[in-house]
Amino acid sequence: MFTNTYLDELVQKYRENRLAHAYLIETNNLEKANQDILTLIKIINCEEEYQPTCQKCNLCNLINLANLPSIKVINPDGISIKKNQIEELKQDFNTMPIYSKYNVYIINNAEKLNPSSANALLKFLEEPTPGILGFFLTPNKDIIIDTIKSRCQILTLNYSTTLEEELNITTDQKEAYYQKINEFLKAIATNQNINIKTLILNDFPERLDILNIFQIILKLYYNYYLKLTNQIYDESLLNIYPLNENLALINQKMQITTKILTNMSYNVNIELILDKYVLEMRGIYEH
Ligand SMILES: [Zn+2]
Structure with missing residues (x-):
């Protein structure tokens, strides 16, 4: 927690x-x-x-x-x-x-x-x-x-002061993650047939990278939540992927993202988890 x-x-x-x-x-x-x-x-x-x-x-x-x-x-x-x-x-x-x-x-x-x-x-x-x-x-x-x-x-x-310190990554790695997250979230929102393998796994086949990516996605949504509830938030995270959504949607996205992070800690096939994530994220808009 x-x-x-x-x-x-x-x-x-x-x-x-x-x-x-x-x-x-x-x-x-x-x-x-x-x-x-x-x-x-x-x-x-x-x-x-x-x-x-x-x-x-x-x-x-x-x-x-x-x-x-x-x-x-x-x-x-x-x-x-x-x-x-x-x-x-x-x-x-x-x-x-x-x-x-x-x-x-x-x-x-x-x-x-x-x-x-x-x-x-x-x-x-x-x-x-x-x-x-x-x-x-x-x-x-x-x-x-x-x-x-x-x-x-x-x-x-004591708290780490930067994302790099917290995830133990370089600034270049962080930028590469940001770029990939932007492509990934854009694809979820627009592309009916996302190929996870080419979109994420070709560039980031390691489980640790995927974990880092989803931790950042969770932070991204969490900071939208902070913004929407008038709390202090980190603008630089919001810039990864601009969103204009209400609290209910952000909450659902946080829950789905929290769930994928939990699932990743079990030894489940990463491709399956990612496909399920895309389906669930797209599903939010379908009812
Ligand atoms: Zn409560």
């Missing part, structure tokens, strides 16, 4: 009822870490079987809109996180959540907690109330005030 396996471990811990009440997370990308934590909260709460694109359930929708009262995100007010921000949080979390399993607070740049705001938080950390889950995010855990650090479980969430 996550690019970072620590988060899968947290999901597992939740299922085993072993979540800590507060985590201090050192990360090189606060934005992505925030998104991943929200995804984690969705997985914990989703009323359907969670998919990254869940639009069906009320909770996922509220989280997407940053409108779920049981999630509070605190950012520094100027150069520090002020005591009154913490007091307000405590007030809000005085009662158990109504719709979700936890009251969740996320404190960004937790290194900016000053001694009085950190003290105001100690009640949460020293006598943990069941049903409250905290995340302290920081680029550097060593500058976090000790009263906080000593009461949290510490995790590191």
Whole structure:
């Protein structure tokens, strides 16, 4: 599910009822870490079987809109996180959540907690109330005030900065993938009789290349989804293949693409999988 396996471990811990009440997370990308934590909260709460694109359930929708009262995100007010921000949080979390399993607070740049705001938080950390889950995010855990650090479980969430790093490919390879993805998606949309063998497999016979290609296709659709739901997205991915489609179509394409990636991890004939992919993608438009 996550690019970072620590988060899968947290999901597992939740299922085993072993979540800590507060985590201090050192990360090189606060934005992505925030998104991943929200995804984690969705997985914990989703009323359907969670998919990254869940639009069906009320909770996922509220989280997407940053409108779920049981999630509070605190950012520094100027150069520090002020005591009154913490007091307000405590007030809000005085009662158990109504719709979700936890009251969740996320404190960004937790290194900016000053001694009085950190003290105001100690009640949460020293006598943990069941049903409250905290995340302290920081680029550097060593500058976090000790009263906080000593009461949290510490995790590191580092993210690769580029697609090349993430997939371990060169820029030339990336460009070749982009080109092929463009041809492939165009062929699905326009050509009734696509020959997968000549279109993809002649140039990229290796399974690893195919996997990379479909990971990028999934990212492409995911970034359309982010754009359509007014979240931060990566324009360079959208440029691979310009689309003007609604959320329902993008969701279906993401699901079909997720499925092919799962199938590829089994040792199934790659040509069969690819043919099935084309059929399913074309099928979206036929009803
Ligand atoms: Zn949901």
